[in-house]
Amino acid sequence: MPSHLLSIADLGPQGIGELLRLADSFTEVSARAIPKVPALRGKTVATMFFESSTRTRLSFETAARRLSADVVTFAPATSSISKGESLRDTVETIDAMGVQAMVVRHSSAGVPQRITAWTGASVVNAGDGWHEHPTQALLDCYTLREAFARADRDPSRSLDGLHVVIVGDVKHSRVARSDSLAFTALGAEVTIVAPPTLMPPSLEGWPVSATHDLDAAIKSADVVYVLRIQAERMREALVPTMREYTSCWGITSERARLLRKGAVVLHPGPMNRGVEICAEVADSASSLITRQVRHGISVRMAVLFSLLSGAEGVAVATAGGEG
Ligand code: CP
Numbered sequence: 001m002p003s004h005l006l007s008i009a010d011l012g013p014q015g016i017g018e019l020l021r022l023a024d025s026f027t028e029v030s031a032r033a034i035p036k037v038p039a040l041r042g043k044t045v046a047t048m049f050f051e052s053s054t055r056t057r058l059s060f061e062t063a064a065r066r067l068s069a070d071v072v073t074f075a076p077a078t079s080s081i082s083k084g085e086s087l088r089d090t091v092e093t094i095d096a097m098g099v100q101a102m103v104v105r106h107s108s109a110g111v112p113q114r115i116t117a118w119t120g121a122s123v124v125n126a127g128d129g130w131h132e133h134p135t136q137a138l139l140d141c142y143t144l145r146e147a148f149a150r151a152d153r154d155p156s157r158s159l160d161g162l163h164v165v166i167v168g169d170v171k172h173s174r175v176a177r178s179d180s181l182a183f184t185a186l187g188a189e190v191t192i193v194a195p196p197t198l199m200p201p202s203l204e205g206w207p208v209s210a211t212h213d214l215d216a217a218i219k220s221a222d223v224v225y226v227l228r229i230q231a232e233r234m235r236e237a238l239v240p241t242m243r244e245y246t247s248c249w250g251i252t253s254e255r256a257r258l259l260r261k262g263a264v265v266l267h268p269g270p271m272n273r274g275v276e277i278c279a280e281v282a283d284s285a286s287s288l289i290t291r292q293v294r295h296g297i298s299v300r301m302a303v304l305f306s307l308l309s310g311a312e313g314v315a316v317a318t319a320g321g322e323g
Helices: 014-030 055-066 087-096 111-118 134-147 174-185 213-220 240-247 289-308 314-318
Strands: 046-049 072-076 101-106 122-128 163-167 189-193 209-211 223-226 264-266
Touching: 014 055, 014 134, 014 174, 014 289, 014 314, 046 055, 055 072, 055 101, 055 122, 055 134, 055 289, 072 087, 072 111, 087 101, 087 111, 087 223, 101 111, 101 289, 122 134, 122 289, 134 174, 134 264, 134 289, 163 174, 163 213, 174 189, 189 213, 209 213, 264 289
Parallel strands: 046 072, 046 101, 101 122, 163 189, 163 223, 189 209, 223 264
Antiparallel strands: none
């Protein structure tokens, strides 16, 4: 494990596989009556979310507490940022308080990377602009590995042979980039589907095929990964109307009937129900959306433990709790 987690590309198939295997141990811890181990006692994790979040921030904070780390929550709106303090001074101030990890979300790509120059703490990218969201990709891999009963395989090949269709606002999506890298690293074939205006201008570096034909793509999919329409990142009208978007690119009840038996549907959340996914599909047996959220805690425990515990093994990670 590198000293920071900024991109899925930092891990490679072996690194992703090791984190998934470690997350299995923390899933076992989370099932205990008291889901807590002393693995990171004495360490402090700061969550620094400059952009809004429900899942990722709460999941990291829960993960840190289950490992017995202390948690400090930095809230930009009520901080001295509102008095004009710079990002660098903010980071150096939090660093001086003695934290071992900074979990950072920011609307600008590259901010977590920049922060590594201003702190001795491990920095975890919790989503930066349109760039990457590596822990989302890890929890998505973990969810698919479980859903397709691949947990007993070599973890670095655990998605071998699966066809994943990622559909929606790919252009503005950090999740699409991280997931494409992670899914293909573990052996899946990935097709991205979007209207022409919501495709990235270049697919260089994306290990995927691309199409605008959703109905054709989903017929051969094992997994349909639905992206949120990200109105807050659109600077111009890129779809004629939401009704037209839903009709051509949404996972509606009618379109879901094209899916083959056993296919599953994922969404990173938050969902725009009735726009990119209908409620009937989101709440159906084929939807893994709440499982994604649950697995986020185990995966983030694995990330924090790997970054902060040095060379300690799994036995140390899960020992000492009450269960
Ligand atoms: N999936 C995701 O990043 O959700 P939040 O924005 O709620 O953290």
